[in-house]
């Protein structure tokens with residue numbers, strides 16, 4: 034029986050003051066969907082909250098995902114839940130991985146991280162290193178103790194510049210961005226003010242040199258449902274109930290309406306189905322943000338419904 | 348377990364006899380064990396669905412970058428620069444794959460749908476103005492992809508006849524250097540040069556897949572050096588495979604009249620029909636991988652650097668996975684077949700192939716009440732592809 038991806042927290046560890054890492058694996062030990070640096074997953078917490086976290090583990094390990102979670106005192110409770118409630122052994126729903134922040138080819142990279150913004154950059158750094166690219170990381174944070182993954186980064190030696198604010202102040206961006214270099218890609222992730230400053234600093238750089246990902250608390254829609262929902266098949270007029278333990282694909286199939294599928298992971302696109310009414314809970318790796326917001330199609334092997342009812346063109 | 352204790356055979360899967368009718372050999376392989384040693388080429392064979400599927404998704408343990416043919420790029424120089432998609436693994440595979448899957452994704456193809464359906468209707472109309480009997484290989488299976496695909500890529504009008512021989516040689520070259528490869532070697536350089544010349548920005552129209560690839564390089568998503576290589580991948584893998592997939596679905600219907608009747612009643616089964624035909628005939632029969640370390644498969648250790656031959660066609664007919672696998676049956680859910688591969692390297696053009704086939708099958712279903720195959724037809728032998736040289740059909744107009 035197929036169900037939406039549900040992973041077990043196999044390890045929860047402190048990475049620094051205020052940051053924990055979660056290691057997630059399938060309860061049956063199976064392979065997880067592939068991902069590339071810059072990808073994030075949606076974690077659907079047991080309380081129904083959905084939060085996005087960048088994958089910062091090792092893609093050569095097909096069996097676990099790792100994410101870093103910062104406790105955000107001003108947050109809406111998702112990070113507090115992870116820090117205070119979530120325990121090894123708990124199950125969390127997972128959507129994606131999706132990637133809005135891919136690593137493009139480059140001879141040189143300048144990585145600029147602010148705080149927890151280091152997470153998507155970690156696998157990028159490893160990859161840049163593997164490819165033999167020339168790269169530099171400038172990593173700022175409040176204090177050394179608050180900055181996660183410093184021990185891991187130490188192995189890279191002088192390429193890594195650690196800039197705790199209480200020791201050195203803010204990252205000296207003019208120093209790093211003064212000379213536009215057509216062979217360098219600038220990757221930046223972190224809080225809004227850092228991104229704004231890097232954007233300003235790159236104004237004289239070639240177009241497309243700068244790539245950023247903003248950690249913003251996105252407008253939270255309806256929480257993911259843990260209750261069953263109905264799917265109405267418009268062409269046949271039938272309605273099927275989708276319980277939490279089955280995918281829409283399988284529920285529809287059991288009602289005798291087969292949808293072609295292939296990967297069953299939301300990565301290949303084969304099972305695309307038009308949505309006529311209702312709001313899909315997208316868990317695929319395919320749609321970009323605009324397409325997700327449009328809500329007019331979904332990948333029924335993994336995606337579900339936010340409301341009581343979805344109407345599909347089947 | 349060691350090599351000495353696993354089942355082995357001296358039969359050459361690339362011999363003309365096996366290529367002409369691979370099914371008995373594949374059945375033997377499946378039954379012999381989960382891993383079989385092929386002594387003729389000193390490679391390991393997977394023919395059961397479970398192992399083929401597992402091998403396809405395990406890019407970490409079984410790499411593509413050492414070549415997906417018999418030739419091992421760790422030790423041998425490839426005959427052409429390796430493909431950035433087919434013959435690459437992460438991290439080098441990422442950017443080209445990402446760009447191409449965006450351009451060929453189901454959402455992006457929506458704009459082609461209407462045009463291709465209209466093109467298919469026109470082609471079928473033209474065909475049905477002629478005699479009732481025809482060879483479906485040139486008349487449909489080749490004609491339709493060659494009508495729509497090069498335009499969609501943005502190729503110029505001249506030299507398109509080179510596409511099929513180029514693809515044919517490329518797919519032969521994944522096998523051992525046998526007579527099929529020798530026969531193609533004479534023109535290989537000339538065809539590769541022609542294909543290469545079509546991949547430059549100037550050679551491509553401004554509105555096709557090719558231009559979209561170049562536009563991605565303008566945005567820095569791939570490099571200007573990668574762009575022509577990615578266009579080349581489209582031209583290499585996008586033509587022959589679709590041609591043989593379409594021939595497969597036509598052959599399936601021509602030999603299963605009850606399935607044609609069913610399709611006529613429910614034309615929306617055209618999509619299922621194509622995937623079922625891809626499962627049933629597996630136009631791409633085999634691909635190789637190379638072990639990146641000693642890997643254990645079903646109790647057998649495959650040594651680092653060994654070539655593994657995955658029999659997609661055998662997996663698609665494995666009775667451990669499919670009920671009555673030899674039947675072409677529209678009531679079956681063919682989902683999960685490995686005819687397009689699986690995982691990271693799964694055919695990036697699968698939605699293009701499906702759309703082409705769906706358009707053509709839908710147009711035929713509207714105009715033709717029955718199709719029959721006239722005689723046995725003639726197989727076209729290729730080291731990788733299962734194909735028809737000639738598929739004589741007779742149709743009755745609706």
Ligand code: FES
Pocket residue numbers: 293294295296297298299300301302303304305317332333334335
């Ligand atoms: S089957 Fe691949 S996306 Fe749903």
